[in-house]
Amino acid sequence: MLFNSLHFLLFFIIVTSLYFALPHNRRWLLLLISSCYFYMAFVPIYIIILGGTIVIDYFAGIFIEKSKGKRRKLFLVASLVANIGVLAVFKYYNFINENLSFLLHGFGASNPIPYLSILLPVGLSFHTFQAMSYTIEVYRGHQKAERHFGIYSLYVMFYPQLVAGPIERPQNMLHQFREKYDFDYDRVMSGLRLMAWGLFKKVVIADRLAIAVDTVFNNPEQHNSLSLIIATVFFTFQIFCDFSGYSDMALGAARIMGFKLMTNFDKPYQSKSVHEFWKRWHISLSTWFKDYLYITLGGNRVTVPRWYLNLFIVFLVSGLWHGANWTFVIWGALHGFYLVFGLITQKYRDRFNQLLRIDKVPIISTISTFVLVAFAWIFFRANSVDSAFYIVKHIFTGIPDVVHQLINNQPVLESMGLKKNDFALSILLIIFLETVHYVQSKKSLSDIFVQKPAYVRWAVYYGVILAIIFLGVFENRQFIYFQF
Numbered sequence: 001m002l003f004n005s006l007h008f009l010l011f012f013i014i015v016t017s018l019y020f021a022l023p024h025n026r027r028w029l030l031l032l033i034s035s036c037y038f039y040m041a042f043v044p045i046y047i048i049i050l051g052g053t054i055v056i057d058y059f060a061g062i063f064i065e066k067s068k069g070k071r072r073k074l075f076l077v078a079s080l081v082a083n084i085g086v087l088a089v090f091k092y093y094n095f096i097n098e099n100l101s102f103l104l105h106g107f108g109a110s111n112p113i114p115y116l117s118i119l120l121p122v123g124l125s126f127h128t129f130q131a132m133s134y135t136i137e138v139y140r141g142h143q144k145a146e147r148h149f150g151i152y153s154l155y156v157m158f159y160p161q162l163v164a165g166p167i168e169r170p171q172n173m174l175h176q177f178r179e180k181y182d183f184d185y186d187r188v189m190s191g192l193r194l195m196a197w198g199l200f201k202k203v204v205i206a207d208r209l210a211i212a213v214d215t216v217f218n219n220p221e222q223h224n225s226l227s228l229i230i231a232t233v234f235f236t237f238q239i240f241c242d243f244s245g246y247s248d249m250a251l252g253a254a255r256i257m258g259f260k261l262m263t264n265f266d267k268p269y270q271s272k273s274v275h276e277f278w279k280r281w282h283i284s285l286s287t288w289f290k291d292y293l294y295i296t297l298g299g300n301r302v303t304v305p306r307w308y309l310n311l312f313i314v315f316l317v318s319g320l321w322h323g324a325n326w327t328f329v330i331w332g333a334l335h336g337f338y339l340v341f342g343l344i345t346q347k348y349r350d351r352f353n354q355l356l357r358i359d360k361v362p363i364i365s366t367i368s369t370f371v372l373v374a375f376a377w378i379f380f381r382a383n384s385v386d387s388a389f390y391i392v393k394h395i396f397t398g399i400p401d402v403v404h405q406l407i408n409n410q411p412v413l414e415s416m417g418l419k420k421n422d423f424a425l426s427i428l429l430i431i432f433l434e435t436v437h438y439v440q441s442k443k444s445l446s447d448i449f450v451q452k453p454a455y456v457r458w459a460v461y462y463g464v465i466l467a468i469i470f471l472g473v474f475e476n477r478q479f480i481y482f483q484f
Contacts, residue, residue: 001041003249004203005476011038012253015159019257024180028154031177035159039122042163046121049086050157056082057131058152061138061145072139079135083128090120095324123163125321125484129288131156134170136292143170151177158259160250164243164481166264166284173259181258190446191256196464198248202479203472205429206241208422209234210477215417217381220391225398227416228391235381236374237430240268242480243282267437269373272365274338277373285321289314308343312336322380322484327388331379338372425471 001008015034019027040047060079064072088096094115101111134155137143146152155173156162216223216231223231247264254261268280278286297310312333319332342349353359375392382388418426439445449457 001038020183032154035157038159042122054153060135064138065145076139083132092324122482126165129167160253164246166262167288176259188256191252194252195249198245201241202245206238207473207477209238212416212418228395236377246479271369308340311339326385327379331376334376
């Protein structure tokens with residue numbers, strides 16, 4: 001069930017209305033049943049897989065808490081193996097098998113292991129990581145084992161963040177399912193505003209940019225260097241608006257009912273370094289890898305070379321988490337390289353910046369970070385490694401030809417799938433988005449907005465609704481991160 005569908009609108013209205021109408025002690029059951037229905041709207045049979053891991057992790061948490069010594073670790077390992085095993089089969093089996101076939105072919109042998117014709121359960125990596133955080137936190141003694149099976153199931157399946165996060169920790173969520181939240185007009189309006197903003201980013205900005213991005217990236221050989229540059233920049237904003245749009249709608253839907261989910265994005269393209277970018281982008285995943293992988297590897301409490309290796313490993317794994325394809329691995333490796341190279345050259349760059357007074361012009365750091373991030377997105381979006389390297393090789397090589405065409409008033413961008421008006425609107429929407437982010441970095445727009453007279457607020461509400469209706473692209477496009 002897509003957040004940008006009439007199906008979800010009806011679902012949301014019914015579930016939220018029943019939530020406030022029901023007694024507090026029955027709400028968890030409503031949310032659990034609703035979340036099951038929400039998940040089964042994609043591929044119904046996969047609810048069995050999710051249910052199986054929930055049962056395993058529920059009992060694993062109890063046994064971990066009751067046990068001592070090596071038995072505690074044994075139950076933790078059993079839980080992790082079950083969750084990672086599901087990921088390995090459904091997400092990585094064919095990827096591993098394909099690479100094994102390639103390796104064996106190099107030695108003149110064939111691979112006897114068959115491929116599996118299976119669909120990846122939607123949002124598998126998200127709810128798997130959320131489930132693993134529970135058993136790890138119980139093992140570390142930071143969270144008591146949840147005895148209420150329904151409440152634990154709801155922690156894993158809570159529909160707003162079930163398929164694309166944010167990846168919550170048990171300390172933040174489990175207690176909230178026991179708390180009573182009465183209807184609060186201001187909180188409900190705040191949640192609705194956040195949902196509307198998320199929907200605007202998805203259908204008005206992201207899905208509009210996707211038209212040009214898909215056209216170019218699906219056939220990069222048929223497009224000139226200017227089209228490749230524009231498509232890369234468009235995808236940089238498309239993936240942000242698509243994913244943060246989902247997160248806003250998830251946070252808004254939860255907020256209406258009283259639940260507080262963690263913030264997943266914080267104006268990432270205003271970052272002045274790649275390190276800062278990862279503090280602002282997909283925060284729930286970044287902190288997950290920091291808490292459960294980076295620190296486990298030793299973090300920065302090791303020798304300097306090992307510290308660099310730990311960082312690089314984390315980003316390689318992060319790339320693989322995003323997808324079973326070498327394009328994602330390269331994307332993760334690029335970010336790992338950015339961070340390690342940045343640490344190695346920190347002193348020299350600081351001296352250079354001070355010498356030329358670049359540190360007095362922060363926009364330069366912001367632009368350079370944006371360029372590095374956008375370049376890495378090429379590998380994330382490309383359909384194959386060959387396609388990605390083709391784009392990298394040709395993205396600047398045809399500039400003189402493009403300039404010549406522009407001078408002679410010849411068509412340059414028509415093949416991107418956007419009309420001139422749509423292209424201009426896309427640019428204006430990106431400018432509008434970053435203007436909003438700039439203002440938000442200076443002061444809280446929400447605080448300013450709620451202080452305005454009612455007629456101003458409702459004029460804005462109607463304006464956003466009309467913009468979504470008349471400017472939105474309604475093709476039931478799935479959110480990009482659903483595939484992870």
